[in-house]
Amino acid sequence: MNTNVSARLLRWFDRHGRKDLPWQSETSPGRRDAYRVWLSEVMLQQTQVTTVLGYFERFVAALPTLRDLARADEDSVFALWSGLGYYRRARFLHRAARICVEQHGGELPRDFAALTALPGIGRSTAGAILAQAHGLRFPILDGNVKRVLTRYHGIDGDPASGPVKKQLWLHAEAHTPARRVADYTQAIMDLGATVCVRGNPRCDACPLAGDCMARRDGRTAELPARKASKSIPTRATVMLVLRDRQQRVLLERRGPQGVWSGLWSLPEASDADGAWRIAQRHARIDDAQTLPAFTHVFSHYRLNVEPLLFDRVAVHPGVADDPQLRWYGRDELDALGLPAPVRKLLLGMGEE
Known part of the structure; x- marks a missing residue:
């Protein structure tokens, strides 16, 4: 020693x-x-x-x-x-x-x-x-x-x-x-x-x-050796912000695999058409508003997110029967495990 x-x-x-x-x-x-x-x-x-x-x-x-x-x-x-x-x-x-x-x-x-x-x-x-x-x-x-x-x-x-x-x-x-x-x-x-x-x-x-x-040996900049840098892929998703007349937002618990597993997050779709179809399954909707897009970087890929707001929707009662879906008020978000960008998005939205 x-x-x-x-x-x-x-x-x-x-x-x-x-x-x-x-x-x-x-x-x-x-x-x-x-x-x-x-x-x-x-x-x-x-x-x-x-x-x-x-x-x-x-x-x-x-x-x-x-x-x-x-x-x-x-x-x-x-x-x-x-x-x-x-x-x-x-x-x-x-x-x-x-x-x-x-x-x-x-x-x-x-x-x-x-x-x-x-x-x-x-x-x-x-x-x-x-x-x-x-x-x-x-x-x-x-x-x-x-x-x-x-x-x-x-x-x-x-x-x-x-x-x-x-x-x-x-x-x-x-x-x-x-x-x-x-x-x-x-x-x-x-x-x-x-x-x-x-x-x-x-x-x-x-x-x-x-x-x-x-x-x-003048090698402090070289050591430790860096991993060879590689470009990370970019993916895109549409996040659905379904908000009812009581200002509650529909959240979905993510599955056991993939990023944010087990956390509550917003429902997602691959494009706007898919987002409308998912929204119609959960609520009666009239219109949608595109919110400012943002990018979240994971260790292995970059995620471009387009949030789509469906406001003042009428809730389908069947949602209450799905344990992976739940309506949450703004004052309940602190008690939930939410991905940081989703929490920032929801807390940054004004109430009407």
Whole structure:
């Protein structure tokens, strides 16, 4: 184990590390609440700290314990998650909480194998929970840590590939100290997030700069290697905004597959003609108004959305018999898991 790296990082952390994040509160000296650590780790996957802070505070205010999360219904969980994206994270979080209540006495297990058996908890997340909540010596390898280790050791190749990831895990294990492991894991994450950033790293402020191979060889802009960029396809959809005389909007729960699975959203059609046919199945309609179009970008495609408003419609009573369809008033939207662009669209519409 290279104690020099961990010692330098810990000294840097004592002076510059982040120590006031809301998931860092300790239940005992050197121990953090496992539920809060877990929640933060899941939220921080593909999302920056500045974005996560508000979501985290609202989530733990509503669901302060793992048992509270397990008891919550899926709509409530999705409503708290709405806007963070990658909703599968929220579904796995909810499912794992229920498994913990059923099989682990309402607590996250302290055993690595049991933790990684839970939905949505991989090797790095499990390591972060065990290190930060229990002070156990387990390495982590999130995106920030990968960047630090790739540059420090001058590792070529895609960090997501099997051989490169194997090298990175070996280095992560070697550098993780036996003591102050919670502080160390926070330190190396903080270094990647605030100093060893993707563009224009602040090498003059880095405690590892003296023997960083990327800095020595002038390769900080090259490492980590970027994936070959590829163009993403564009798709188009028409979203139906069916609004009745009570200003309620018809929402449809999306199926278990595809994007926004399980969330409430607006009915969709491939074109305007299809939208009219769907609208006529749900309500008696007279006219439609085209609302401003917008584009929402997913990780794997771009979605061009044309919203079509059917206003002051007469509701077909048969809609009430379909559990996947429901009329919602504007004041009820906060309690629903809605895709962020759909929530923005509905809340931005004026009432008549």
